[in-house]
Amino acid sequence: MAMTIAQRILARASGRDSVEPGEVIWATPDLVTTPEVSFPTYVKRLREHGIERFALPRRVVVAIDHEVPVHSKQGAERNRETRRLAAETGVGHLFDGEGITHPLVVERGLVRPGSFAAGADTHTPSLGGVGALAVPFGFELTMILATGRIWVKVPETVRVEISGRLAPGVTARDLVLAVMGRVDAELANYRVVEFGGPGLAHLSVPERMTLCGLCIDMGAKSAVAEVDRHCLDFLAEVGIEDAEPLAAEPGCAYAARIEIDAGSLSPQVSVPPSPTHVRTVEALADTEIQHAYIGSCASGTLAELSAAADLLEGRQVHPGVQLLVIPATRRIYQQAMEQGVLARLTRAGATISPPTCGPCFGGLAQLAPDEARISTSTRNDPGRMGARDARIYLGSALTVAASALAGRIADPRALLLERSEP
């Protein structure tokens, strides 16, 4: 039987020629990632159960990324424990404040097309942007650390065929929100989303990571993009020169097939209480906001920061709005600094913070009751960024930047049009 990308990866990771959807298999991850939020607790719980050693420690990446710089006594102790336990357990890499795990392992060349990656963090599937099947296992990572293996039910796949090219002012975020409008939680559940089609060629690897990372928020197990020439060029730049293209086998079976014309899309915004509640930006034009945030594993990329800086150039953030910008990794931070992107953002009124997950889960820049924020982060559940009745809207960096200028949710295309006119 012909296999989807996910099946191909799981077959290899379980030492089999082929696997069928629905089968329960034992698979061995090639890469195992955990942030400091979880790592010391995992080691402690394993030791409480008499498990002292990791089966495959060199495959483990630990990243201090959720609270950077540390701003609590508990956090300081947690980081000290993380550093000590990373050394004791002999993990392959400890990244200490160098950025958010998912973009970090990609920019450091630690994940390859066809890799089976297991992560503690919810948004691990963003590694699908380079053709890896990356699955969040949360606390189950303890079993992987202990045994090197995990039970996996082989998932069915939903194919998303992308055609066309995004119009100016429309981004990968808008594309994935459009996909959410077509794939509900029932269809996504226990399934992998596979991105392909002629439109994929127009999307950069960081954009593909945005697509894959946000699929978890529609309820999918994971997501993966086809690996094409463009992806291989990107990988060569991060030191992986022997990767090969990866696609589903012709004639494989899909649970559903969705076709999206990227050229037909407009800016979209997720409204409370969940990312799948998607509206067009026009429908929210009167929505006031007091906070705006550009960052997170999904959007803290150099391209998104640059696009926001271009839009904000020569303009000032609305006096009633706090705009916070956080590059996703130290390398992006440095590039954005060297290219003057951070200077332009700051000039427009933005506050820049060092790479961290911070605001995405309410660990930094919390919201007071009744406040509203538009954000490029991943989720908008009630209470996620502080007060339970604060409202969180999710959109692209361009939509966030346009909204920060207006003090209410705004369509970036109008500003881009203004700029392009002489």
Place this chain on the structure above:
Amino acid sequence: MTESYRGRCWRFGDDLASDELIPPQHVFEYDPKILRRHLLAEVRPELSQQAQPGDMIVAGRNFAAGSNHSHPFLAMREMGLGLICASLSRGPFRLAVFMGIPLLVAGSEVVAALGDGDSLEVDFAAGRIADETTGQEHRVEPLSPFLLDIVSQGGGLAYARSLVEAGEIAHAES
């Protein structure tokens, strides 16, 4: 024994998010004795005080959606609660099993028939839910023997230890 539970039905609706079960500001907290105080604290404040071991959280579709956090299940385990829901996605399903929470995925029709405060007797291995308040008995798909085995051993960590002791671990190092 985790195969059957008897207790009160704590009824919730559809799309009860993980972040509502335990607000994510407590993501750094892993002590079950502290986490139990936060379980549904903003949605149903009396639950953490009044729930007894053997009680069931009974929820609608898409239970514990969103953040893939073990925290709600650590709290439920500490409190001895079981779970019946209409549906839940893969993340919370796996976590519930791994944390040793017995559960049944019962579908919307069965869940709709269970009222808040009803007295329930639940057999997870058989997939049987007896509602003593209404006198109705419901049959649903039971938890598979493989998964019930993990739950019965107290969850994935105890199960992992048995694998380690049996030498059933991956050895190939890259």
